[in-house]
Amino acid sequence: MRRLAAPAxxxxxxxxxxxxxxxxxxxxxxxxxxxxxxxxxxxxxxWFDGPASHLWLTSDATGNLLPSxxxxxxxxxxxxxxxxxxxxxxxxxxxxxxxxxxxxxFGRAIPPPVMVPFFLFLFKIGTxxxxxxxxxxxxxxxxxxxxxxxxxxxxxQLETARAFRIGPVQRLVRVIxxxxxxxxxxxxxxxxxxxxxxxxxxxxxxxxxxxxxEVANAQTTLDMSTIWGAIVFLGLLxxxxxLIFAVAERRALAWQRGSARAE
Amino acid sequence: MLEINGLTRTYGSHKAIADVSLQVADGELVSIVGPSGxxxxxxxxxxxxxxxxxxxxxxxxxxxxxxxxxxxxVVFQDYSRSLYPWLSVADNVALPLVxxxxxxxxxxxxxxxxxxxxxLAGFAGRYPWxxxxxxxxxxxxxxxxxxxPVLLLMDEPFGSVDAQTREDLEDLVLxxxxxxxxxxxxxxxxxxxxxxxxxRVVVLSKGPGTVLAEVPVNLPAPRDQISTKELREFAHLxxxxxxxxxxxxxxxxxxxxxxxx
Numbered sequence: 105m106r107r108l109a110a111p112a113x114x115x116x117x118x119x120x121x122x123x124x125x126x127x128x129x130x131x132x133x134x135x136x137x138x139x140x141x142x143x144x145x146x147x148x149x150x151w152f153d154g155p156a157s158h159l160w161l162t163s164d165a166t167g168n169l170l171p172s173x174x175x176x177x178x179x180x181x182x183x184x185x186x187x188x189x190x191x192x193x194x195x196x197x198x199x200x201x202x203x204x205x206x207x208x209x210f211g212r213a214i215p216p217p218v219m220v221p222f223f224l225f226l227f228k229i230g231t232x233x234x235x236x237x238x239x240x241x242x243x244x245x246x247x248x249x250x251x252x253x254x255x256x257x258x259x260x261q262l263e264t265a266r267a268f269r270i271g272p273v274q275r276l277v278r279v280i281x282x283x284x285x286x287x288x289x290x291x292x293x294x295x296x297x298x299x300x301x302x303x304x305x306x307x308x309x310x311x312x313x314x315x316x317x318e319v320a321n322a323q324t325t326l327d328m329s330t331i332w333g334a335i336v337f338l339g340l341l342x343x344x345x346x347l348i349f350a351v352a353e354r355r356a357l358a359w360q361r362g363s364a365r366a367e
Numbered sequence: 368m369l370e371i372n373g374l375t376r377t378y379g380s381h382k383a384i385a386d387v388s389l390q391v392a393d394g395e396l397v398s399i400v401g402p403s404g405x406x407x408x409x410x411x412x413x414x415x416x417x418x419x420x421x422x423x424x425x426x427x428x429x430x431x432x433x434x435x436x437x438x439x440x441v442v443f444q445d446y447s448r449s450l451y452p453w454l455s456v457a458d459n460v461a462l463p464l465v466x467x468x469x470x471x472x473x474x475x476x477x478x479x480x481x482x483x484x485x486x487l488a489g490f491a492g493r494y495p496w497x498x499x500x501x502x503x504x505x506x507x508x509x510x511x512x513x514x515x516p517v518l519l520l521m522d523e524p525f526g527s528v529d530a531q532t533r534e535d536l537e538d539l540v541l542x543x544x545x546x547x548x549x550x551x552x553x554x555x556x557x558x559x560x561x562x563x564x565x566x567r568v569v570v571l572s573k574g575p576g577t578v579l580a581e582v583p584v585n586l587p588a589p590r591d592q593i594s595t596k597e598l599r600e601f602a603h604l605x606x607x608x609x610x611x612x613x614x615x616x617x618x619x620x621x622x623x624x625x626x627x628x
Contacts, residue, residue: 258448264443269437279451359452
């Protein structure tokens with residue numbers, strides 16, 4: 105796709121919006137809308153002003169940001185493994201698909217945040233509860249996309265595997281999973297967005313640390329700096345995660361772009 | 368020795384092939400030609416053990432084929448589907464060897480040798496989609512050869528490449544066949560190709576496919592794209608096969624319109 109707007113123009117728009125925000129709020133008249141300069145300065149002192157030995161992370165950052173990231177990672181990994189494994193099984197075994205279909209539709213229809221209180225009872229306050237909540241949110245998009253991808257492996261590719269008597273393990277690892285990979289990646293990308301949401305939601309409710317916990321605390325103490333800091337931090341985190349993901353996807357699916365161009 | 372006895376295959380109420388019987392000697396190249404929809408591919412898939420016949424059976428070297436036999440190589444028409452775009456050329460060729468050769472180094476060596484024999488030694492690290500159609504079909508042939516087949520099944524293998532490439536690939540098949548004394552069943556809809564490559568041409572009738580005729584091809588070896596096709600005998604054979612294939616076609620006139628429904 106041809107780009108109509110130059111990167112410089114994109115950056116320009118960003119700068120203009122931030123500058124306008126700064127101008128509108130710089131006088132400090134509103135207690136709710138903090139100027140970007142104040143937010144950045146707050147974020148720096150709150151999280152990134154630590155000793156070099158801690159990679160400049162403050163104790164607040166190591167105590168709240170790192171646990172949040174850890175939970176998100178654990179939840180993502182668990183959900184991805186389950187989603188891909190179950191998804192391939194359902195996608196490839198027709199009877200399993202027919203049996204599981206209503207269950208899958210029910211499961212994915214549940215708004216994941218409603219599971220948080222349940223997991224809170226099940227696991228008590230702490231990382232397992234948050235990881236479970238995140239995993240519940242992530243697993244459905246991964247599962248559904250994997251089912252779709254595994255189901256629609258081209259018949260010619262499967263017939264070739266049969267004709268050359270490629271065994272079940274090789275068929276799974278070298279044929280079915282790569283063929284389904286574009287769909288699996290699409291599911292994972294949705295999963296990352298869900299993970300971010302559920303990380304915060306679960307920490308609102310059942311955590312003694314983490315960025316969500318910090319925000320919930322700030323809410324009761326009317327600490328607008330922390331709230332704005334968290335908003336900006338989470339937005340940036342989302343952007344960074346998407347970027348990492350896009351790079352990984354580009355590498356893993358290089359063949360897909362190449363073969364699409366060749367056709 | 369490949370024996371096909373009374374092979375019939377139906378899909379629901381549609382009969383694709385009916386009572387096909389055929390014997391193929393070791394090292395023979397039999398080309399199978401017929402109008403589209405004559406069940407050529409169905410026949411080949413039954414021989415490959417990819418389809419279970421409705422009636423009749425396929426016997427390869429004394430064993431009834433009930434699943435894909437050992438040492439069977441297949442080259443499909445659609446190379447873009449039969450080669451995996453996520454694997455390099457070398458990995459595509461080496462993948463089926465996992466069963467026979469446990470050590471990766473052995474697999475690499477066998478893959479490289481096979482690629483060398485089809486003239487693609489320098490392309491091992493490329494991906495299929497970086498190659499032309501003809502080169503991709505060479506990779507597919509190399510994959511079948513690396514598998515060290517006794518029987519090679521080719522399902523309209525050159526149907527998707529240009530005429531010049533097609534001739535090169537035909538000669539490639541004739542060459543490796545002499546080098547390795549493989550039995551080959553080559554399905555094609557190209558009459559020239561069936562005569563040029565075959566020791567025998569089997570003509571199938573329009574669906575449901577049955578063996579309409581077997582035409583022995585006594586052209587001198589080695590065959591040559593120019594001089595073989597100049598021979599009076601070649602012209603005679605292609606006319607004969609052509610007449611047989613055409614005779615099976617439906618009348619080119621449109622059917623009378625239905626006046627009552």
